[in-house]
Each structure stands twice: as C-alpha cells, then as structure tokens.
Amino acid sequence: MGKKAKSSRKGKKAWRANISTEEIEDFFEKSTKDALSGGPLSSAPADSLFVVDKSRDVSMKRKIEKNREKDDSATVSGMADMWDEKGKDNSNTRKKWKPSVIAAVEVEPPGCSFNPVPESHQDVLAHAVAEEMQKVYQNELGPQPVPLTVPGEVVDEEEMYFIEADNGSDDDGENLGENEDAALDERSCKTKRVTRVVLNKRARHKERLRKESEARKVEELSKEIDSLPDIIQEIAKDDEEKQKRHLRRVVAKQERLKSCPPRLGRHKFEPAPVQVLLSEEISGSLRKLKGCCTLAKDRYKSLEKRGLIVPTAKNRR
Structure with a gap:
C-alpha cells in the first residue's frame, strides 16, 4: 500500500478538514453529564448544595429536657419548707466544720489566782x-549565724612568694616519688607464662567454690524452712509493735493539738505567758490587784490557738 496523498491547504475545503473539534466534543459531554445529574452546579441554589444533618437533634433535645427537669426539681426542693421532712431529705448537705480539741x-x-494556795502558786511560778x-538557753546555745568577716592577719607579697615557692617544691618532690614508684611497679610486673597445670588447678578451685556456695545455699534454705514458726512469731511481734507505734503517734498528735494549733501560715503560734503573780504582789484583795491582761488580747490568743485565725508576727515595741 502506498502512502496517502497529502491534500492541498490552499483551498477552503482543506481548512475545514484540518480544524480540531475536541473542545466542542468536551462541551457536549459535560452538558450531557450535567443534564443526567440534575443540572450544572454553578446554577444550582445553595440550599440544594449544603444539607444540615438533624438526625442527632432529637437525642440532644431529650438530654436538655432532662437537665431542665433536674434543675426545676432542685429549685423546688430548695424552696421547700425547712421544717418539713421532705425538705430535709432534698436539702443540700454542707461540709461540717470540725470542732477544735482546745476549749x-x-x-x-x-x-494564778489573786489569793492562791502557797503550794499551787509555787508550782505555777516554777513552771513560768x-x-x-x-528561752534563754535556746538563745545562748542555739546555732550562731555565719560571720561576714573572718579575723586574721594580712599576708605581705614577699611572704606570699615564699609560700608559693614552698608549695612548688613539695609538688616536685611528690612527682619524683610517684615516678620512682611507677618505675618499680613496671619492673616488678612482668608477664609470666601460665601452664596448663595452673589453668586446670584454677578451674578445679573455681568448681569447688561453686559447689560449696550451692551447698551453703541449700543449707540456709533448709534452716529457714525449719525456722518458719519463729519467723511467723517475729512477724506477729513486728505487727504488734507497728500497731502500738501507730497508737502512740495518734495519742501524741492529739496531745500536740491540745497544746498548739495546726500550722496555718508563715508564723508559728506563740502562747501567751502565764499570768501569775509574784510572791511580793500577792495581797489577797481584789482592790489592790494590778491589771495585767486585757480581755481582747486573751480572746485573740484563744482564736489563734484553736486555729480559727492565722497567727501573726509578734510586734516588739
């Protein structure tokens, strides 16, 4: 078969034959697809393009209604009569304040009386x-603060030079001694040839040590099995001691709470001094008694001791 003859491009027929129709075919395909799918998307309204899913709104509405019913019941119970038994059941329980151990x-x-018995007065006075x-012994025997300056004499430059020279000579002597020791060690440490007999001897020694350790372990295990009753008694004693220790700790904590409150702030509680009269101040009459303590200060210290207010720093005037 021969080659197809080329057509001439000079006439109008040749122009029409060589024109591409791909764009027209694409347009027709697109239009047919749009017609089958319901129309072009560019001309479609927004309501048809976007859809809101409302399938879960029913469950959410139910939850909201339940919460509203609970709130309504709570408000009704809160507005109930306080003397009614039903109102007591529906009332909210509040956290109760734990009373203090201190009175x-x-x-x-x-x-501390204005006319005390001599024996009781001497006891309280001795306690004060x-x-x-x-307090005095604690201030005297307590740890002393670190001094800012250290007492001593000033060293001159010449003395500093001699001190540095002495230190350098000592270092040189130490270095020489270390070098000599290293040389002696190198001479003494020479490689020795290990024979087969020595290796066998070492292996037998290692095997003997292993067997002895295993036998020792077996013996210790048998002793522990035989001493099981003693071990059980020791465990029971330890548990009893732990229980007693716990009881002592609880009692000590209660006693400590009676004497001082819990730590609430930065400052510790400082109890007020005992208001006791001296032997010369005892007159036996209320008219001659001197005023020593105010009621407001006493009540304030009582509130601090019971842990109702935070202790403050002591004002020294």
Whole structure:
C-alpha cells in the first residue's frame, strides 16, 4: 500500500478538514453529564448544595429536657419548707466544720489566782521560770549565724612568694616519688607464662567454690524452712509493735493539738505567758490587784490557738 496523498491547504475545503473539534466534543459531554445529574452546579441554589444533618437533634433535645427537669426539681426542693421532712431529705448537705480539741475558754491553774494556795502558786511560778530559762538557753546555745568577716592577719607579697615557692617544691618532690614508684611497679610486673597445670588447678578451685556456695545455699534454705514458726512469731511481734507505734503517734498528735494549733501560715503560734503573780504582789484583795491582761488580747490568743485565725508576727515595741 502506498502512502496517502497529502491534500492541498490552499483551498477552503482543506481548512475545514484540518480544524480540531475536541473542545466542542468536551462541551457536549459535560452538558450531557450535567443534564443526567440534575443540572450544572454553578446554577444550582445553595440550599440544594449544603444539607444540615438533624438526625442527632432529637437525642440532644431529650438530654436538655432532662437537665431542665433536674434543675426545676432542685429549685423546688430548695424552696421547700425547712421544717418539713421532705425538705430535709432534698436539702443540700454542707461540709461540717470540725470542732477544735482546745476549749474556747481555758481555765487557768489555781496558782494564778489573786489569793492562791502557797503550794499551787509555787508550782505555777516554777513552771513560768522554767519556760523563761528555756528561752534563754535556746538563745545562748542555739546555732550562731555565719560571720561576714573572718579575723586574721594580712599576708605581705614577699611572704606570699615564699609560700608559693614552698608549695612548688613539695609538688616536685611528690612527682619524683610517684615516678620512682611507677618505675618499680613496671619492673616488678612482668608477664609470666601460665601452664596448663595452673589453668586446670584454677578451674578445679573455681568448681569447688561453686559447689560449696550451692551447698551453703541449700543449707540456709533448709534452716529457714525449719525456722518458719519463729519467723511467723517475729512477724506477729513486728505487727504488734507497728500497731502500738501507730497508737502512740495518734495519742501524741492529739496531745500536740491540745497544746498548739495546726500550722496555718508563715508564723508559728506563740502562747501567751502565764499570768501569775509574784510572791511580793500577792495581797489577797481584789482592790489592790494590778491589771495585767486585757480581755481582747486573751480572746485573740484563744482564736489563734484553736486555729480559727492565722497567727501573726509578734510586734516588739
């Protein structure tokens, strides 16, 4: 078969034959697809393009209605009569304040009276003196602060030079001694040839040590099995000691709470001094008694001791 003859491009027929029709075919395909799918998307309204899913709104509405019913019931129960039994059941329970172990009004010892018995007065006076002496001893025997300056003499430049020279000579002597020791070690440490007999001897020694350790372990295990009753008794004793220790700790905590409140702030609680009269101040009459303590200060210290307010720093005037 021969080659197809080329057509001439000079006439109008040749122009029409060589024109491409791909764009027209694409347009027709697109239009047919749009017609089959319901029309072009560019001309479609927004309501048909976007759809809101409302299938879960029913469950959400139910939840909202349940919450509203609960709120309504709570408000009704809150507005119920406080003397009604039903109202008591529906009322909200509040956290109760834990009462303090320390009494609101503490009674002073008998020795603090304006006309005390001599024996009780001496006991309270001795207790007050012991507290004051404890404070004095604590201040005297307590840890001293670090001094800012260290006492000593100033060293001159010449003395510093001699000190540095002495240190350098000592270092040189130490270095020489270390070098000599290293040389001796190198001479003494020479490689020795290990024979087969020595290797066998070492292996037998290692095997013997292993067997002895295994036998020792078996013996210890048998002893532990035989001493099981003693071990059980020791465990019971330990549990009893732990329980006693726990009880002692609880009792000590209660006693500590009776004497001082829990730590609430930065400052610790400082109890007020014992209001006891000296032997010269005892007159036996209320008219001659001097005023020593105000009621407001006493109540303030009581509130601090019971842990109702935070203790403040002591004002020293």
